[in-house]
Amino acid sequence: MAKASIPLRAVHRPARRAQRGVVMIVALIALVLLLVAGAAMLRSVDTSSVLVGNLAFRRDLTNRAERAIVRARTALLSGTLSTESLRIADLSSSNYSANKLTDGAGGIPLILTSDTKFSSASMTASNDITEDGVTVRYVIDRQCVSAGTFDASTCQSLESSSDAGGSNWLKKPGGASRPLYRISVRVTGPQNTQAYFQTTYAR
Numbered sequence: 185m186a187k188a189s190i191p192l193r194a195v196h197r198p199a200r201r202a203q204r205g206v207v208m209i210v211a212l213i214a215l216v217l218l219l220v221a222g223a224a225m226l227r228s229v230d231t232s233s234v235l236v237g238n239l240a241f242r243r244d245l246t247n248r249a250e251r252a253i254v255r256a257r258t259a260l261l262s263g264t265l266s267t268e269s270l271r272i273a274d275l276s277s278s279n280y281s282a283n284k285l286t287d288g289a290g291g292i293p294l295i296l297t298s299d300t301k302f303s304s305a306s307m308t309a310s311n312d313i314t315e316d317g318v319t320v321r322y323v324i325d326r327q328c329v330s331a332g333t334f335d336a337s338t339c340q341s342l343e344s345s346s347d348a349g350g351s352n353w354l355k356k357p358g359g360a361s362r363p364l365y366r367i368s369v370r371v372t373g374p375q376n377t378q379a380y381f382q383t384t385y386a387r
Contacts, residue, residue, distance in 0.1 A: 249381040282331035342386040
């Protein structure tokens with residue numbers, strides 16, 4: 185008795201070459217994505233490093249400017265500008281002007297932004313603080329229209345307290361007026377980078 189033959193259905197298998205081609209394309213896409221992610225991460229790290237470096241540099245310049253401010257205040261308190269009679273006229277040896285200096289951009293005195301104007305005003309460069317390649321220069325100007333005896337009507341001033349005792353927070357104005365002095369500082373760092381600082385002081 186003859187056996188019936190059952191036809192077998194042919195199974196089609198994809199060629200190995202086609203499989204290898206697809207895997208290679210996927211691997212290349214993955215590599216490209218990894219490269220893009222790596223480049224973005226490096227760029228982010230570089231930007232963060234630059235920002236941190238700039239902040240540290242700025243803080244260093246601020247600390248150096250504070251040294252010049254302390255020196256200028258010392259001159260006003262107990263140094264070459266400690267008495268009213270010494271402050272009614274210009275004193276170029278102490279980088280002092282008895283009247284308000286002409287301001288440039290940002291309210292910075294032109295005499296400080298320009299070395300030529302600084303020299304023309306006979307200011308003294310020997311007062312500069314130079315250290316580690318950083319130069320700090322300051323000028324002091326009384327906030328008055330003109331030199332001479334202090335006059336509250338032509339000078340910016342601050343009223344001192346009329347109270348003899350009590351907390352500084354509770355004292356009220358009403359005493360004698362004191363002229364305001366502006367201290368402007370220029371800090372010149374490496375590669376000629378510059379930063380400017382200002383403060384006012386009543387004396």
